Amino acid sequence: MPDPSQYTDRPWMDSDAEPFIKVQSVSKQFGSFTAVDNVDLDIYKGELFSLLGGSGCGKTTLLRMLAGFETPSSGNIFIDGVNMNDVPPYERPVNMMFQSYALFPHMTVENNVAYGLKREGFGKIEIKQRVDDMLAMVELTQFSKRKPHQLSGGQKQRVALARALVKSPKVLLLDEPLAALDKRLREQTQFELMNIQEQLGVTFVVVTHDQEEAMTLSTRIAVMDTGRFMQIGTPTEIYEFPESRLVANFIGNANMFQGRIIENGPDHVVVQSKQPECEIYIDHGLEIQEGHKVWVALRPEKIKISKQAPDEARANQVKGVVHDIAYLGKISIYRVKIDDDTLIEVTSPNLSRPKDGNLAIDWEDEVYLSWEASSSVVLSK
Amino acid sequence: MTLQGISRSLQRNWKSVVVFIPFFWLLIFFLAPFFIVFKISLSEATIASPPFLPMINWVDEGVMHIKLVFDNFAYLWEDDLYVKTYISSLKISSISTLICLLIGYPMAYAIVRSSQTRKNILLMLVILPFWTSFLLRVYAWMGLLADQGTINNLLIAIGLIDEPIRLLYSHFAVYVGIVYTYLPFMILPLYANMEKLDWTLLEAAEDLGARPATTFLTVTVPMTLPGIIAGSLLVFIPATGEYVIPDLLGGGNVLMIGRILYNEFNANVDWPVASAVAIALLLVLVLPMMLYQHVQGKETESK
Amino acid sequence: MNNGKKSRFLFTVTCFGLAFLYIPMLMLIVYSFNYSKLVPVWGGFSTRWYGVLFESEEVWRAVTLSLKIATVNACFATILGTLAGLALVRFGQFKGRTLFSGMITAPLVMPEVITGLSLLLLFITLKEFIGWPDKRGFTTITIAHITFSMAYVAVIIQSRLAGMAQDLEEAAQDLGAKPFRVLTDITLPLIAPGMLAGWLLSFTLSLDDLIIASFVSGPGAVTLPMLIYSRVRLGLRPDINALATIIILVVAIGVLLAAWIMLRQQKQRQLELQMSGED
The missing domain is CATH 3.40.50.300 (P-loop containing nucleotide triphosphate hydrolases)
Structure with a gap:
């Protein structure tokens, strides 16, 4: 009751x-x-x-x-x-x-x-x-x-x-x-x-x-x-x-990837994306059969950007080159080029002041993007 | 019905009442008269009161006999005088409209482009004559144009002429009179149209390399076209049917249809012919009138 | 054409245009003070023609009749024109709307000779069938004037209503006002300035009309324009100059007064707007 x-x-x-x-x-x-x-x-x-x-x-x-x-x-x-x-x-x-x-x-x-x-x-x-x-x-x-x-x-x-x-x-x-x-x-x-x-x-x-x-x-x-x-x-x-x-685009910004479900467990799914070439591990189950095409949304602020390669986890990471930076004061927006057709937007808080006017991450830097299993979401419609 | 009942049904149906009253008024006092004019234009004239024969006669027990007479229209067509008068009216009103436009356009333009205070003063100066008596403004020109009038006196005084020249009772006087009285009707719609214009468009045209004359022809004129049309029709339509100006300033020398109609009706007491003249005049003007309604309708919608 | 030349051209045309509009009226006024009976021949300053004018009983009768017609006309035309404007802008589609809106705008451009003739024929036909109007004069002239004046009022009201957001009327309904209440509480007060303008315009149009009045008038009923016309047809008359001067002065004072009031309201409004910005 x-x-x-x-x-x-x-x-x-x-x-x-x-x-x-x-x-x-x-x-x-x-x-x-x-x-x-x-x-x-x-x-x-x-x-x-x-x-x-x-x-x-x-x-x-x-x-x-x-x-x-x-x-x-x-x-x-x-x-x-x-x-x-x-x-x-x-x-x-x-x-x-x-x-x-x-x-x-x-x-x-x-x-x-x-x-x-x-x-x-x-x-x-x-x-x-x-x-x-x-x-x-x-x-x-x-x-x-x-x-x-x-x-x-x-x-x-x-x-x-x-x-x-x-x-x-x-x-x-x-x-x-x-x-x-x-x-x-x-x-x-x-x-x-x-x-x-x-x-x-x-x-x-x-x-x-x-x-x-x-x-x-x-x-x-x-x-x-x-x-x-x-x-x-x-x-x-x-x-x-x-x-x-x-909806994902109307409320805030989102990076959108299209992929195919390659694994569907009760508490997780794995999506294989072509652009960018990566596997996405998501920690919620879905009532969709394996092999289906789906869209996955990933909010820019949920992506970690770093010059160091993350630990060896295979899923939820891609490598790219910084294409554009917008410095907004409290945050910065990065557009990272993964391949010829894919740009991923990342927002990151500026936790510390740039040293000598040099940004920690600069144009043309090679960077790694990674995110948690709970960060992305499969769009059901 | 009790008073309360009336007030209750008024509460419920007031919208129909609001529409009905002016609608009914116009049906009786505006639309119906045209049918009567039309009917009489198809009747025969006679010396009686009223001076026309009824077109529906009751012959023997209820046998209706309708007699339509198109003679009046045939008469208009055959008599040179009427056809000439229609053409002369249209000519006079077209030329006057053009002159009004040539004077009114730059004036409206100047008023729109002047500072706020000056704009108000100029606008008031244009509207003021509109509120004073039309008849007296025409009369004023009689004093100016007469043989012993101000203009002749002035010209003789400065030695330009020895004898008074004929100004009054001529086509010239009629043109002056029409342009004079109808100029505000040209300026006001033009002003209303120009005031709403986005003047940065002119700057944009200049910025894109158009010379002033090109800008005027390709941007200003097309944008002010609704104002030009409305103003021109407001001058053209009433000027075509004008009576007072040709009568007071044109004397017997200027043929205009309004005068013919008035005289046919009052002096000759030939109502059927007068009605036929009116119907013919209406036919001439119906297109410009519809055009005016169309332009006005678009203006109100765009608001 | 450079800018300086252009504005000089505009200035010249405007001055010429205004001179064209005002010099004839000015001459009218100047000659009203001429002693001579021959209008354009100056015979010294005098106000004798004003005396002649005021002594004429005929003139007084015509003025009274014209003012009476103008007043009654203005009141009726304002009511009917307002109703028509309301119906056209606020009631959406109704049966006969196209005919109605056509009949409202047509009198604005209809040549006066046609309106006059058709109304006279109507009155004669009506008398033949129902015995009314028994005598042509005050009533018939007033009805004729209402018919074309209401068109002007309707146009003014229409443009005022079209410029007024419908929000206000909806807000009143939303707060519990029934449609009739909305009309009296919100719509009418807000179009009142338009109604006033319409009243004044109707009044002036009626005072100014010669043609329609001459058609529909009967024996004995002579309006002021009819009187003026019958006199000036035969030539220039100094007493008419005096009459014209009075009319022009009255109108000028009225228009100036209205302009002054409007200007003052505008300034007041601006002042208040600045005040509210400071809080």
Whole structure:
């Protein structure tokens, strides 16, 4: 008997948990163009869920269907057990933070935040109280009488957040919430968002094209492309165990080798790669028969680069010549030429300062690359 | 229905109401009149009130007798005067449009390229006449062009001429009047178009070795073409049907179709012929009008 | 052509163009203060023609009628044009949309003689069948003016709405506002400047119209342009110069005032923007 409490942080692992948002074979066509193509998705209460993908991948359309601005061409969307297909946006228990913030330019900050409460018919005193609390939370109390055009970008973003949260929605939808902010402010705001989400326990669904943002914020990420989900999982799962070349490349960088399985044990597989010519030993089992062609992904930071030949282990090592170096300060990126057609990218932390301006590993140096059995992953799709 | 019921159904159907009201208005007061004009253009004139014979007669028990008369159109075609007038109208409005373009294009260009404050002032100076009475601006030229008018007086005073020359009541006066009143209509669409242009394209062309004249012909003109078309049509279409300018400045010497229509209707009281003139004018202008709608439609979409 | 030559050319054309636009109006004003009855012959400074103008009951009647028509026209045209603009930009596809949008833009380029003639024939036909309008005058002129003014308003509203992001309306819906509420809370306040511009334009267009009014007017109803026209057809008249001067001054003051207000708002906005950047 599994202890149900072990899943409180990871409700998607619990087969008994009821999803809070249920997207059921939903498609959306605009004319002949299919924006969202028959997707299924469960999002659980209290999650901070990210829809990640490039422009035109369908993530915004999906978000707009959750908000009710678009109706699915087919399929159903349930929020808290209620089918939303015929519920107009103004009656849904969700609120949205727009990419442009969409603050009403003719209303003060205070009135912007109060707008949703007024529509619900709360009393004046209660509205005032809740607006004040919310403005205090986002630290905008002294700006309450200002109009949106008198605010800076970061302040506008916080008004938009306050306005969307003040109605205590069951779900908050955020469309590229940080895209309009500069880099420094974006990092700071990421943590603020997470704090607020934890504090209020509201389910967040975030649309973003920024993989770093998705990695930092989310409990789970859905990577989207051409209207479909490529993979859904926690940030670690997506990064460490990408299922496809597209996901491996979209989240971070990866070296990709094609090879044939020559050995398949219960706890390991060995892949023979042609380019580069080497054997790759991987410490996870697979349900694929020997002899099959597969792709193997290897993250640049998981490769050790060294001028000395490693110990005699036969697998998981290749020899090459440094083709390019990018010195980024805390790390360096090396491109190592293995043969005429193969370049392997390696990132390595700069643990010590280069002596007399000479790099420890220089252009045209002959180097050995090696990695652990747990470093590479076979792409299953 | 109770008041509450009305308000509830209004809440539900307000979108249809929003569309319906202006739609209905235009159907009755814009579209329907054209059918009536068309109908009357196919009727026979008579001395009565209204001065035309109905084309549908009820002969004996419910036998309908429809009489269509194409005589009015045949009359237009056979009478030299009408054909000449159409051609003269088109000639006058085309030449005026060209002159407006030649003056308006550099002006719009100069306004767009000047500094922000100067731009606002210049733009206001162009718009201001647009808000003042059209009729009075035409009247102003009567004072300038008359035999005893300002220009003649000035020319005599400096000794260039001994006797007043005929300026008013001539083709020249009509051209001046049309260019004068319609110039802002040329400048404003051109300005709106040029303002949105990416001027670095011109620098790119120069950087790639195009001489100024080549840059102008191969980059500036094609990019401002929508503005040129919109402005030209805004001058050409109303100028073709112009009445006041040929009447006040052209006198009896300048034939324009707007005047013929007005006179046919008011002085001759020949409604069927007037209607036929209107329909023929509409046929002449329908292509430029559709072109204008097309250009405008594209402009709004690109926003 | 080098840059200096080019800008000198542009400058010359602009000056020439502006002179061309303004000298005739200037002469109109100068001669309104001419004592002589013969307009272009200077007979000394005088304001006697203003006196003649103000004493004429005919002029007052025409001014009153024109202002009345212009006001009613502007109000109706603004309402109808706004509705039409909303329908065209915000309602997506509906039955008859192409016809509707065609009918909205056509009056902008329709020659006035055609519009005037067709409306008159409509009014006559209507009278024959339903007995209305009984008498042509104020009502018929106003209806005719509304029909073409609303087209101008619709164009202004359309461009204003097209430039306004739909986000704001969606945000209001998202916060619980029903569509009608969105219209009154968000859309209308935001297009209000466009509606004001449309009102002013309709008002001016109506005051300016001669042709359509002469077609659809009946006995006894003489608008100001009709009065001016009937007088100037026969030649130059100093009292008309005086009237023109007054009209030009009123318009100039109005436009300058509007420009000044707009400029001040712009500056205010810039100031506030700088302020917010400093926090």
